[in-house]
Amino acid sequence: SQQGEEDPQALSIQEGENATMNCSYKTSINNLQWYRQNSGRGLVHLILIRSNEREKHSGRLRVTLDTSKKSSSLLITASRAADTASYFCATSNFGNEKLTFGTGTRLTIIP
Amino acid sequence: DAGVIQSPRHEVTEMGQEVTLRCKPISGHDYLFWYRQTMMRGLELLIYFNNNVPIDDSGMPEDRFSAKMPNASFSTLKIQPSEPRDSAVYFCASSLGGAALDGYTFGSGTRLTVV
Numbered sequence: 001s002q003q004g005e006e007d008p009q010a011l012s013i014q015e016g017e018n019a020t021m022n023c024s025y026k027t028s029i030n031n032l033q034w035y036r037q038n039s040g041r042g043l044v045h046l047i048l049i050r051s052n053e054r055e056k057h058s059g060r061l062r063v064t065l066d067t068s069k070k071s072s073s074l075l076i077t078a079s080r081a082a083d084t085a086s087y088f089c090a091t092s093n094f095g096n097e098k099l100t101f102g103t104g105t106r107l108t109i110i111p
Numbered sequence: 112d113a114g115v116i117q118s119p120r121h122e123v124t125e126m127g128q129e130v131t132l133r134c135k136p137i138s139g140h141d142y143l144f145w146y147r148q149t150m151m152r153g154l155e156l157l158i159y160f161n162n163n164v165p166i167d168d169s170g171m172p173e174d175r176f177s178a179k180m181p182n183a184s185f186s187t188l189k190i191q192p193s194e195p196r197d198s199a200v201y202f203c204a205s206s207l208g209g210a211a212l213d214g215y216t217f218g219s220g221t222r223l224t225v226v
Contacts (some may be wrong), residue, residue, distance in 0.1 A: 030211050042115075042202055043154075045214030088154070090210075097142055097209030098167060101154040 004089045004102025012108040019076040021105040023089030024069075030092045032065055032072050033099065037086045046074075076107075084109045117203050117218035124225055129191040132221045134203030135184055142206040144215065145178055145188050149199045160186065161209070193225045
């Protein structure tokens with residue numbers, strides 16, 4: 001079953017613009033992770049944010065977490081053509097080691 | 112490290128045949144996960160192992176599916192007999208500390224087509 005729902009399902013922006021994707025989830029979490037998947041490839045881990053953190057940065061990525069609203073956002077600044085991919089959020093619940101993935105946002109960067 | 116290695120990359124088989132998918136995790140990673148990805152259902156966890164022991168197989172769809180991890184460097188996912196609805200991309204992933212501590216490293220996947 002899917003824990004996370006990403007919004008929007010698809011997003012197209014011009015190169016250089018910022019891209020924002022949102023993730024909502026249903027139950028209490030231990031941490032939330034974001035992954036990228038290029039077409040025909042496996043998923044690549046981008047960033048992990050713990051339930052007691054509110055914001056985290058990694059290069060051009062900025063992730064926020066609002067546990068009261070059960071939501072997270074991923075911001076990619078100064079987008080590049082190479083950022084074209086699907087982006088998934090995944091949640092980890094207390095007491096187990098498995099990740100439950102959301103439905104994904106397909107991001108297209110237009111050169 | 113070469114990362115998580117899956118084989119084969121593509122598999123086309125006839126309905127009723129046995130299919131075996133293979134995975135070599137990253138050395139030193141204690142956790143191994145098998146996921147299935149389809150357009151309709153997204154990414155679904157099938158089973159995961161900790162230190163070669165199956166911990167949660169609640170996602171295995173039917174008795175036709177079985178998974179083993181005979182040692183720390185090898186795991187298999189077997190489907191017998193295969194059916195067209197098993198067509199999907201199957202991913203193996205490994206993790207040092209599990210989802211509570213770490214991200215996963217995914218393999219490139221096996222695209223299975225059952226005709």
